[in-house]
Amino acid sequence: MSDAQTEAMVLDVKGLRTVFFTNSGLFKAVDDVSFSVRRGETLAIVGESGCGKSVTALSVMRLVPDPPGRIVGGSIMLEGTDILSLDESEMRAIRGNRISMIFQEPMSALNPVFTVGDQVAEVARIHAGIGRKKSWERAVETLALTGIPAPEERAKQYPHQLSGGMRQRVLIAMALIMKPALIIADEPTTALDVTIQAQILDLLVHLQKEFGTSILMITHDLGVIAETTSRVIVMYAGEIVEEASVTELFARPHHPYTEGLMHSMPHIGHDQERLNVIPGTVPAPTNWPHGCRFRERCPYSWELPEREHPPLYDVGAGHISRCHLAREPERRNHPHQPLVVQEGVGAA
Amino acid sequence: MTATARGGNGTAPLVSVRNLKKEFPIRKGVFSRQVGAVKAVNDVSFHVARGETLGVVGESGCGKTTTGRTILRLLEPTSGEIYFEDRDVRAMGTRDLRALRREMQIIFQDPVSSLNPRMTVGAIIREGLTIHKLAEGTAADARVSQLLQEVGLRPEYATRYPHEFSGGQRQRIGIARALSVEPKFIVCDEPVSALDVSVQAQVINLLEDLQREHNLTYMFIAHDLSVVEHIADRVAVMYLGKIVELATADDLYREPLMPYTQALLSAVPVADPKARKERIILQGDVPSPANPPPGCVFHPRCHHPAKDVACTKIVPPLEEKTPGHFVHCIKQPPTSVSWEQQKEVGGVHPPERYLPLAAVHA
Numbered sequence: 229m230s231d232a233q234t235e236a237m238v239l240d241v242k243g244l245r246t247v248f249f250t251n252s253g254l255f256k257a258v259d260d261v262s263f264s265v266r267r268g269e270t271l272a273i274v275g276e277s278g279c280g281k282s283v284t285a286l287s288v289m290r291l292v293p294d295p296p297g298r299i300v301g302g303s304i305m306l307e308g309t310d311i312l313s314l315d316e317s318e319m320r321a322i323r324g325n326r327i328s329m330i331f332q333e334p335m336s337a338l339n340p341v342f343t344v345g346d347q348v349a350e351v352a353r354i355h356a357g358i359g360r361k362k363s364w365e366r367a368v369e370t371l372a373l374t375g376i377p378a379p380e381e382r383a384k385q386y387p388h389q390l391s392g393g394m395r396q397r398v399l400i401a402m403a404l405i406m407k408p409a410l411i412i413a414d415e416p417t418t419a420l421d422v423t424i425q426a427q428i429l430d431l432l433v434h435l436q437k438e439f440g441t442s443i444l445m446i447t448h449d450l451g452v453i454a455e456t457t458s459r460v461i462v463m464y465a466g467e468i469v470e471e472a473s474v475t476e477l478f479a480r481p482h483h484p485y486t487e488g489l490m491h492s493m494p495h496i497g498h499d500q501e502r503l504n505v506i507p508g509t510v511p512a513p514t515n516w517p518h519g520c521r522f523r524e525r526c527p528y529s530w531e532l533p534e535r536e537h538p539p540l541y542d543v544g545a546g547h548i549s550r551c552h553l554a555r556e557p558e559r560r561n562h563p564h565q566p567l568v569v570q571e572g573v574g575a576a
Numbered sequence: 577m578t579a580t581a582r583g584g585n586g587t588a589p590l591v592s593v594r595n596l597k598k599e600f601p602i603r604k605g606v607f608s609r610q611v612g613a614v615k616a617v618n619d620v621s622f623h624v625a626r627g628e629t630l631g632v633v634g635e636s637g638c639g640k641t642t643t644g645r646t647i648l649r650l651l652e653p654t655s656g657e658i659y660f661e662d663r664d665v666r667a668m669g670t671r672d673l674r675a676l677r678r679e680m681q682i683i684f685q686d687p688v689s690s691l692n693p694r695m696t697v698g699a700i701i702r703e704g705l706t707i708h709k710l711a712e713g714t715a716a717d718a719r720v721s722q723l724l725q726e727v728g729l730r731p732e733y734a735t736r737y738p739h740e741f742s743g744g745q746r747q748r749i750g751i752a753r754a755l756s757v758e759p760k761f762i763v764c765d766e767p768v769s770a771l772d773v774s775v776q777a778q779v780i781n782l783l784e785d786l787q788r789e790h791n792l793t794y795m796f797i798a799h800d801l802s803v804v805e806h807i808a809d810r811v812a813v814m815y816l817g818k819i820v821e822l823a824t825a826d827d828l829y830r831e832p833l834m835p836y837t838q839a840l841l842s843a844v845p846v847a848d849p850k851a852r853k854e855r856i857i858l859q860g861d862v863p864s865p866a867n868p869p870p871g872c873v874f875h876p877r878c879h880h881p882a883k884d885v886a887c888t889k890i891v892p893p894l895e896e897k898t899p900g901h902f903v904h905c906i907k908q909p910p911t912s913v914s915w916e917q918q919k920e921v922g923g924v925h926p927p928e929r930y931l932p933l934a935a936v937h938a
Contacts, residue, residue, distance in 0.1 A: 276772035277743075377860075391861040392636075421635035421799065423858045426843035430857060448772065451845030474849045492777035494806035496829060496844060503781055503806065506774035509742050 238307060238409045238442045239265040239288065239327075245301035246280075246287045253514040257283040257297070259466035265410060270436060270443040272453045272474075275463035276489075278510055281446045284463070285412045288444070289329055290319050307409055325355040328403035332415040334395035338387040344398045345371070345383025351405050370401040375431055393424035400431065407439055414446045429456055450493060454478060462486050465510060465521040468540065472547035482549035484526045508568035520552065527563040528553060588662070589623035590761055590793050591647065596620045596656035598639075598646050602866060614866045616642040618817035620656075621894070624761070629787065629794040631808025631825065633801055633840075637865060639817040640797045644763040647795070648680050649673060660761070678708045681754035685766035687746030691738040697724075697749050698734030704756040723752040727782060744775035748782065755786065761793045768803060780807060801844050805829050813837045816865055816873040819894055823901040831931065833903045835880045838933050856932060872905070880930050882907040886923030 246258040258280045265271045273281045286292045287299050290311060304311050306327055311319060331337040339347060348367035352358060358366070364383070371379035374397040387395055396416065403411050413432065417425040433456055436443055445457055453460055453474060460477050462470040462485065470483040481487045488506035508525040511517055517524065520533035532552045541554035553560055597620075599613040617639045624630045632640045645651045647658055649665060658665040660676065668676060684690035691700055701720050705711045711719050721731035727748040738746055747767060754762055764783065768776040784807065786792060798804050804811055804825070811828045813821040813836065821834040832838045839856040846853060858877050863869055869876050875887040890913055892906045906913040909927040918927075 276774065393861060421862075422801070422843045423635065423839060424861070425845070426855060426857055429845070430855075449845065450773075450847040454847045454849040454851075455845045478847070478849050489773055490847065492774045493847060494777075494780075494802040495847065496802045496805055496841065500806075502784070503777035505777045505781060507778075509744065509775070 236266050237264050237305075238267050239444070240305040241284075241288065241302065242305075243302035244284065244287055244299070244304065246283050246292055246297060246299050248297045250296060250514070255513045256466050256516065257513060258287060259516070261302075261463075261466075261468055263461055263468065263471065265442045265444055267409075267442055268436070268440040269459060270445055270457040271459045271461065272445040272447060272457040273461045273463055274447055274450065274453055274489075276448055276510065278513060279463040280466040281463050282414055285329070285414050285444065285446050288412060289323060289327065290314075291329075321355070324351050324402075324408075325406045326408050327410045327412070328406070328408045330396070330399050330403050330411060330413040330416045332418050334392060334399050334419070335387060337399055338395060340387055343384050343386055344390065344395075348383070348398065348401050348405055351402050355406050366405060367401070370405045371398065373404070373435070374398075374401045375427075376401075391424075392420055393427060396420060396424075396428055397431070400428075400435070404435060404439070404441070408441060410442045410444060412444045412446065415448070416445070417452065418447070418449070425452075432456065450490065462489075465516055466513065467521070467550065469522070469550040470548065471540075472545070476545055476547050480547070482543050482547065482553070483522075483551045484528055484553070485522045488525075507566050520550075524567040527566050528559050529567065530556075530559065532556075588626075590626045590661060591795070592623035592657075592659045593643075593647060594621045594657040596643065596646060596658065597654045598642050598651060599654045612866050614864075615817050615868060616865060617646060617653075618865075618868070620814075620817070620819050622812055622819060622822060624793055624795055626760075626793055627787075627791055628809045629796050629807055631804035631811040632795060632797045632814060633799060633804050633811060634814035635799060635840075635862060637816075637862060638814040639865070640814050641765055643814070644682070644765050644795055644797050648677070648682055648763060650682070674707075678704075678757045679759050680761045680763070681757065681759040682763045682765060683747075683750050683754050683767045686770055687743055687750055688738075690750055691746060693738055696735055696737055697741075700738070700749065701734070701752050701756050704753060708757050710757065719756070723756055726755065726786070727752045728778075742775075743771050744779060747771060747779050751779075751782065751786070755790070758790070759792070761795070764794055764796045766798055767796075769798060769800060776803070783807070801841060813840070816862065816868050818873055818904060819902075820874065820904040821902065822894065823903075827898070827901050831901075832933060833897055833901065833908045833931075834874075834905055835878050835930070836874045838931075839877075839879070842933060854932065874904075879932075880905070880907050882925035882928045882930070884918075884922070884924045886913075886918040886921050889921040890918065 242262045244258055244261045248255040248257055261284055273284060275281045288304055292299060299312060345364060345367050348370060349363040352363040352366045368379045368383050371383055376382050376394060376397050417428050420428060447453060457474050460472060460474050461468050464485050470486050481490055491504040492506060494503060506525055511521060519535055520538050523529045523533045538550045538552045540548045540550050543549050543554050596617055598617040599615050601610045602612040602614060604611045620643060634640045642651060646653045698720050701723055702716050705716050705719060720734050724731050724733055729745060729748055768779050771779060787794060796807055808825045811825050812819045815836050821837045832841055839858045842854060842856045856879060860877055871888040871890055872892050875883060890906055892904045893912060894902045894904045895912055897903045897908055907927045909929055911927055915926050
């Protein structure tokens with residue numbers, strides 16, 4: 229990789245493996261995941277519960293609870309530094325400073341006994357080494373940037389005095405105050421109502437344009453992705469199964485899982501009689517199946533996916549897919565009943 | 577004609593609700609003196625026709641769940657009338673109410689907390705059969721197996737416990753429990769919002785199949801507008817305890833007339849990066865239901881160009897603008913609140929048809 233490319237890369241994750249040691253066995257939550265985020269871009273990781281998207285985000289923040297979890301392999305380069313080699317105090321200097329996170333549930337991410345202004349100012353006090361007065365001023369300025377009306381008064385209030393949308397703006401202000409290189413937004417609008425979600429997504433897009441911060445967006449909502457991001461990674465059963473630009477992904481989903489996900493959503497204005505479904509459920513994380521992990525739910529599977537774990541195939545236009553169909557594309561024209569349905573366990 | 581007078585397909589409605597109100601008292605001080613009330617459901621009237629699905633949408637705190645629970649008398653209404661097949665639900669005593677519960681069931685949002693973790697799946701489903709004396713012994717076992725199969729689960733699962741199942745499977749167990757007593761009417765309270773997209777589609781299809789096979793009537797409460805469009809025949813939009821728009825799903829999504837519905841629909845992210853859409857971003861938050869704004873509840877956030885002082889003074893009736901399409905807005909013509917009446921209270925803009933979304937969902 230040339231220096232120019234490294235320069236443009238804010239985050240570069242290679243071969244990340246994060247596991248959990250549980251009573252029912254070793255749980256490979258993130259299994260050999262590699263991706264990178266360029267300066268100023270929004271990359272989304274999409275997938276359903278248990279696919280490993282949130283653990284990926286926590287790994288990048290080095291916030292995986294240990295025990296039971298541990299990062300057991302790979303490298304995470306943030307602006308050229310491998311953060312897996314840092315000790316906790318060095319990591320603390322980076323967290324909230326160069327890389328910050330917006331959590332899903334704004335109420336539990338805020339401390340109920342401090343005013344929101346204090347909590348935003350604290351970030352600047354710790355990382356910029358500035359005094360109380362200065363940091364308070366900066367907190368009020370940042371709160372204003374996130375569209376909080378009357379920020380001087382609001383800063384003096386406690387989290388319970390604010391609405392869900394306002395709290396999420398406070399979290400965004402905390403994430404933004406140090407102008408980090410990367411913000412990880414883990415389901416930032418899932419807990420919000422749809423009209424408030426629209427306000428917050430609008431704000432994130434606007435702030436990114438203004439400050440050129442990179443965003444890693446973790447979500448399960450394909451609609452949110454279509455409206456806010458430039459590149460998408462689809463995760464399934466602990467691994468990346470597809471990666472493409474957002475327009476390419478929606479125009480030509482390659483992996484049968486992505487295809488199934490898109491078809492199973494009802495769309496406003498295009499009502500169909502029956503929703504398409506992906507039969508079955510995600511396999512247990514302590515026992516990923518041999519070969520392709522989506523095989524039993526797939527309408528195209530044959531002997532090869534059973535025998536061989538598919539690599540990430542390049543399917544053109546910067547689009548990669550973990551599906552053997554890349555080798556035998558004509559099989560897509562002959563779908564059949566997936567294995568789980570044939571065996572009569574199609575119900576989730 | 578009011579929203580309640582019209583029965584679907586000319587038949588008598590299965591459920592009709594008139595002027596329903598539910599207030600939760602706010603108490604303060606050592607003597608828990610009542611200092612105010614949260615008007616969770618504030619004068620709501622509608623009906624549900626036999627065999628139809630009435631969708632109820634709205635944001636958190638709009639009163640949609642309270643409405644559903646009040647109809648089943650899981651919550652006692654403050655005032656208003658509830659009729660189930662011409663029987664007065666509010667006048668019923670404990671015994672009548674228990675018999676009624678055989679005909680009206682509910683499916684809850686959270687499949688984890690709504691199933692008793694200490695009971696086997698079989699026992700959970702059997703409970704209704706025993707209480708209503710529908711089946712005993714081996715007949716009950718056979719019925720449990722049949723119900724499990726009907727919701728797409730294996731009969732062997734009857735001996736297992738809820739924690740052994742995934743979210744989608746648990747929701748199927750909740751559906752089997754509701755079906756066990758052969759109800760006519762089921763309130764589905766956000767039945768798929770805790771589920772992943774692929775599993776959500778499986779459960780929606782199941783609910784639709786069951787409706788067809790058993791001629792069920794649903795009240796489907798949800799905040800996800802695309803799910804409601806898919807499943808509902810008619811849709812009621814709620815805001816701050818009021819129904820602000822009620823129409824067939826086709827009409828409502830094609831031509832929303834209430835400015836709130838317009839904003840709500842425009843806010844839904846579209847899973848198509850090439851779709852260019854106009855978005856109406858509402859400013860601020862929903863006001864507190866303990867202190868709703870006077871006049872039209874939506875006026876502080878409304879973007880209708882004819883909005884004026886009259887909107888803050890007159891409570892708009894839910895009135896029929898086009899056949900079967902009821903809207904709570906005195907600025908969308910035609911309206912029974914005449915321009916003279918509006919001027920009298922200080923109105924300056926005459927009613928004017930406003931359709932900012934005409935092209936959005938075309």
